[in-house]
Amino acid sequence: MNPIPRKVVIIGAGIAGLCAAVHARKCGYAVTVLEQHERPGGLATSWQRGAYTFEACLHWLLGSSPHDPLHALWREVFDIDRLHFVYPEEWMRVESEDxxxxxxxxxxxxxxxxxxxxxxxxxxxxxxxxxxxxxxxxxxxxxxxxxxxxxxxxxxxxxxxxxxxxxxxxxxxxxxxxxxxxxxxxxxxxxxxxxxxxxxxxxxxxxxxxxRNAGYPTGGSQAVIGPIAQNLQQLGGVLRTCASVKQILVEDNTAVGVRLDDGERIDADWVVSAADGHTTVYDMLDGRYVGPRVEHVYRTYKPFPSFLQVSLGVARDLSQQCGYVMRLLDQPLTVDPQTALHQIAFRLFHYDPTFAPAGKTAVTCTLPTRNVEYWSELSEHEPQGYEAEKQRVADSVIAIFDEHMPGVRDAIEVVDVSTPATVVRCTRNWRGSMEGWLLTPQTGVRPLPSTLPGLRQFLMIGQWVMPGGGLPSGLITARRAVRRMCRQDGMAFVPDEHENSSNAAAGFPT
Structure with missing residues (x-):
């Protein structure tokens, strides 16, 4: 008679949550992933407007080279070798207005x-x-x-x-x-x-x-997220969307499950949060397991800023242009009352034929800001003012793009603007951050602990435990967390078993 598998609930179906779920399922855990949005991916996302797809996350994927150790780690969660990678000769171009x-x-x-x-x-x-x-x-x-x-x-x-x-x-x-x-x-x-x-x-x-170890995968973030989510479901894991976690349930200082916004209780032997760090620590756990280190981090570390993204569908073939252009401005672009930018960057996705019809190009411009409250207040309380501000920013960006490429304004047939309010609504990321903790001289490159003081059977993974963010942080922290679970539960961590078998077959010590 087979023993009942131990249950794992993973909060968040971004890259970290999905990778952890695949690893846990392969190791024999019963896995349920809970995602508050309507589809998986979190910040690793894109969206369609008309005939165009606008990417908001992935500009390159570390580990694209088959010779890099990270490539083998991606293989553990999906078939990375099916991706087509693009390696531009001109990685970036910096231009001034003169x-x-x-x-x-x-x-x-x-x-x-x-x-x-x-x-x-x-x-x-x-x-x-x-x-x-x-x-x-x-x-x-x-x-x-x-x-x-x-x-x-x-x-x-x-x-x-x-x-x-x-x-x-x-x-x-x-x-x-x-x-x-x-x-x-x-x-x-x-x-x-x-x-x-x-x-x-x-x-x-x-x-x-x-x-050539940071190529751009054709299809962008969905070319990565989609296959991992599909792999999870083929392995028998459960992925629930529109399932928002309100509380992590704790008994005797041990995580025992979660409660959803609608009151549903889901029991678990392990709870893994791949959700926003601040929400996890201070809301889902009511700030009961903070400790000096965690309190210091959330008080002093600086998250990545939030952002607006102006996306343009251009009815023109822009393949002769550099795909990534940094424009230095003589006069700053006013994003909001607290934010004026002296340089902005355009990404011309002519190298991804899945993003636009033939002869046309999807273009994005990301504008960082920390004034999340301004955009959230407008969105919630002044919808007309919110739309007017979005239009003002879009007009300013289009004017700069037209200076860079005279006449392109007339070829723009789709304009879309997302704001920090969009980021908060879709991801609930603290302060609308685009990538968790900023990698700064203060943080250094070392990851933060995946546990909270005094709380058992609980782990955190993703960009809030590895400064610098990015998709590899989700992959790496997820793998480490599931290995830790296996070690504590006396279970085999499947990737290690495969590696040991390969080494033995090759005559290497294990």
Whole structure:
């Protein structure tokens, strides 16, 4: 007689929740995923307006190279090898309103030549930065297995790069950019709200791009989310949408299930939150399991800003343009009463034929802001004013885009604007954040604990326990959480079993 499988309830069907669910199901747990929105994905989402699809999340996927260890981890949750990846030669272009431009190439030798030709006065800083990027391109990811030999081997490989990793993780991109005198080079590193990440994030992005390990998957975020959700359901997992969790149930300091907004109780042996961190800690658990460390994090760490996204359906083939253009503005764009941007970026998705009909292009422009209250108040209490403000921002963005590409205004046939109020409504992310905790000199690169002090049978995963966010944070924290569950319950963690079998077949010690 088979034993009754242990039950896991996972709150949130974003990338972290879905990956955890697939791993838990493979390990023999009975899994139910509860998603408050009408479809899975969370922040990893896109939407359709007419004939156009507008992507709001995925610009590249780390682990696209079959030779990278992260690729093997993606394979554990879905068939990543079925994706088609795009690797642009010109990764980004920085432009000023006086017609000057700077191309950021994926090939580091070509990039170095371009930067030196454009700004010879910054030669020393250019060579120093490119040396750092080249060093990071050979930097292994921290070991993701539970094997101490692997962790030791990876640690030894990382040891020579520790000073570089430390220095780049303790300076913001904006501060690093001030080492350069050229305005376009400074613009590349960003300014103000766009550049509060530690510069190590930008350096790693260039390194991964140069290695062809950060390709864009055709179909965007849904090309990743869809197959993982389908895999979960084929494994027998339960995915419930429009199921909003109000409370995590606790008995004797042990998580025993959840209660939904409609009063339904769902019991579980484990509760895993892949939902918003602040909501989990302070609402679902009533702030009862905080402790000094957690309180310090939520009081002092800075989340990513929220954002507006102006999306344009352009009845024109823009494939001769760079797919990612950073525009430096002489006059700032006023987003809201507290936010004025001196640079904005356009993504021209001509490289994704699934996003627009032939001969047409989906274009997006993301505008960061921390003034979530302004947009939420307008949305809730002044709907006419809300629509008027959305139109004003859209008109400003279209005017800038038309300056970049004269005459394109007449080819725009779809305009869509999402705001921080949209982010809050669809994801309930704290402060409408686009990616959880900002990777800053304060946070460093180390993940936060997945447990809360004094609470058993409960784990947190995703972007609120790994600063920097992104899809890999969901994948990695989910995998670690399920391994921890298996270890505590005396169950085999299936990926480890497969790895050990492969090593034994190859004659390696296990």
């Amino acid at each position: 017609g000057k431009r700077l191309s950021i190439y994926s090939n580091l030798d070509r990039l170095e030549a371009e930067l030196l030709q454009h700004a010879p006065q910054d030669e020393a800083q250019i060579r120093q930065f490119l040396h750092a990027v080249r060093s990071l391109s050979h930097c292994p990811l921290p070991s993701l297995s539970g094997d101490w030999q692997d962790r030791l081997a990876t640690g030894l490989q990382l040891l020579p790069r520790v000073p570089l990793l430390h220095s780049l993780s303790h300076i913001t991109s904006e501060a690093y950019g001030k080492r350069f005198s050229d305005p376009l080079l400074r613009g590349f590193f960003g300014e103000r709200e766009n550049a509060q990440l530690a510069v190590i994030a930008l350096a790693f992005a260039l390194a991964w791009t140069s290695n």
